[in-house]
Amino acid sequence: MRKLLNTLYVTQPECYLALEQETVCVRKEDEILLRVPLLNLEGIITFGYTGASPALMGECARRGIALSFCSGSGRFLARVEGEARGNITLRKTQYRVSDDEAQSCRIARCFLFGKLHNAKWILERAARDYAARLDAVRLKNASAQISSAMEQTLSCETLGQLRGWEGSAAKAYFQNFDQLILQNKLQFSFEIREKRPPTDPVNAMLSFAYTLLAHDCQAALESVGLDPYAGFLHRDRPGRCSLALDLMEELRGVMADRFVLTIINRREIQPSDFLQDENGAVRLKDQSRKVFLNAWQIRKKESLTHPFLQEKIEWGLVPYAQALLLARMLRGDLEAYPPFLWK
Numbered sequence: 001m002r003k004l005l006n007t008l009y010v011t012q013p014e015c016y017l018a019l020e021q022e023t024v025c026v027r028k029e030d031e032i033l034l035r036v037p038l039l040n041l042e043g044i045i046t047f048g049y050t051g052a053s054p055a056l057m058g059e060c061a062r063r064g065i066a067l068s069f070c071s072g073s074g075r076f077l078a079r080v081e082g083e084a085r086g087n088i089t090l091r092k093t094q095y096r097v098s099d100d101e102a103q104s105c106r107i108a109r110c111f112l113f114g115k116l117h118n119a120k121w122i123l124e125r126a127a128r129d130y131a132a133r134l135d136a137v138r139l140k141n142a143s144a145q146i147s148s149a150m151e152q153t154l155s156c157e158t159l160g161q162l163r164g165w166e167g168s169a170a171k172a173y174f175q176n177f178d179q180l181i182l183q184n185k186l187q188f189s190f191e192i193r194e195k196r197p198p199t200d201p202v203n204a205m206l207s208f209a210y211t212l213l214a215h216d217c218q219a220a221l222e223s224v225g226l227d228p229y230a231g232f233l234h235r236d237r238p239g240r241c242s243l244a245l246d247l248m249e250e251l252r253g254v255m256a257d258r259f260v261l262t263i264i265n266r267r268e269i270q271p272s273d274f275l276q277d278e279n280g281a282v283r284l285k286d287q288s289r290k291v292f293l294n295a296w297q298i299r300k301k302e303s304l305t306h307p308f309l310q311e312k313i314e315w316g317l318v319p320y321a322q323a324l325l326l327a328r329m330l331r332g333d334l335e336a337y338p339p340f341l342w343k
Contacts, residue, residue: 114250114339187271197281
């Protein structure tokens with residue numbers, strides 16, 4: 001199993017990243033803010049960056065360190081990639097399956113079944129743990145709707161049918177998401193999922209967490225030799241990492257949504273941590289983004305027992321475990337892709 005190394009998040013604006021011997025050096029004007037050995041890194045994500053040296057980009061590509069550039073609000077901009085690695089036979093199989101909608105649908109069913117299963121249990125656990133504070137009956141009804149959609153997805157023969165049932169289940173889930181927010185309810189209220197742009201603090205944090213998770217899923221797929229751009233549920237679109245988005249579906253709730261709820265309910269993030277731009281977009285302040293990212297890294301190092309592999313791993317390794325299982329399925333070592341089913 002892959003060892004979980006660290007991801008370096010550079011959040012200060014106007015920083016320049018350079019290579020000095022075998023370390024990444026973070027500079028701001030003439031001041032050196034940080035030096036980190038590349039040996040300890042699996043990824044680097046910069047926000048509102050000034051730039052990075054060609055030497056650093058080349059070394060990251062050679063070592064397989066994911067180097068991503070994002071805007072100050074967390075929107076993905078670009079990524080440095082090295083020479084394509086992996087088994088060409090595996091990628092050819094992936095492309096053939098991706099081009100066949102019937103085969104793609106069989107795999108997409110697994111992704112969405114996992115997503116709906118996890119959404120259902122997020123609601124079920126909330127109803128169990130906070131029955132005195134929440135509308136447990138309403139949560140149970142939403143859980144039943146999602147269960148019905150789960151059953152329907154198993155018999156779907158087209159991607160259009162799958163998306164329809166996923167959409168109805170997502171509506172039931174997000175209609176009850178506000179109930180799961182237990183602290184600062186007035187400031188952290190949630191009505192509807194909005195992403196372009198997010199117009200409230202909860203949506204801003206969800207979008208930011210999804211950006212981080214997408215980065216991890218893309219890196220995981222590349223590490224096992226798969227092409228993160230050739231998806232099964234998400235179809236081909238220039239510049240879109242469709243397979244990374246596929247893999248994210250089953251992990252959004254358990255890794256991103258629950259994380260956002262946790263930092264709100266633990267009061268690790270406050271309403272004063274956000275700014276609103278002229279276009280109405282809401283985003284984290286620079287200093288607050290550091291708090292968010294630090295909590296995200298801590299969360300990734302917490303352990304769980306993988307439900308299929310029955311091995312104890314860290315949360316940050318879950319995308320890598322699922323990418324490995326997907327590769328095994330495409331090679332024919334597994335009859336079907338086993339989604340990540342949390343409970």
